[in-house]
Amino acid sequence: MAGLADLRCGAETRKGTPCESKALSNGRCRNHGGLSTGPRTAAGLERMRLAVKARRAAESTTAATP
Numbered sequence: 001m002a003g004l005a006d007l008r009c010g011a012e013t014r015k016g017t018p019c020e021s022k023a024l025s026n027g028r029c030r031n032h033g034g035l036s037t038g039p040r041t042a043a044g045l046e047r048m049r050l051a052v053k054a055r056r057a058a059e060s061t062t063a064a065t066p
Contacts, residue, residue, distance in 0.1 A: 007023040
């Protein structure tokens with residue numbers, strides 16, 4: 001029986017071969033569905049919106065500085 005360290009993703013790649021990347025707890029690698037899909041709740045969406053807005057404001061002031 002294979003241990004968790006031996007699990008591979010196995011998703012079909014563009015080449016048609018199975019992905020050989022290490023699988024996360026859900027059985028897929030980070031490229032094939034292993035990481036977060038983003039905020040789901042209204043509070044999470046609002047927090048993300050504010051963070052993006054703040055980052056864009058910071059980038060625009062940095063770019064304007066000579």
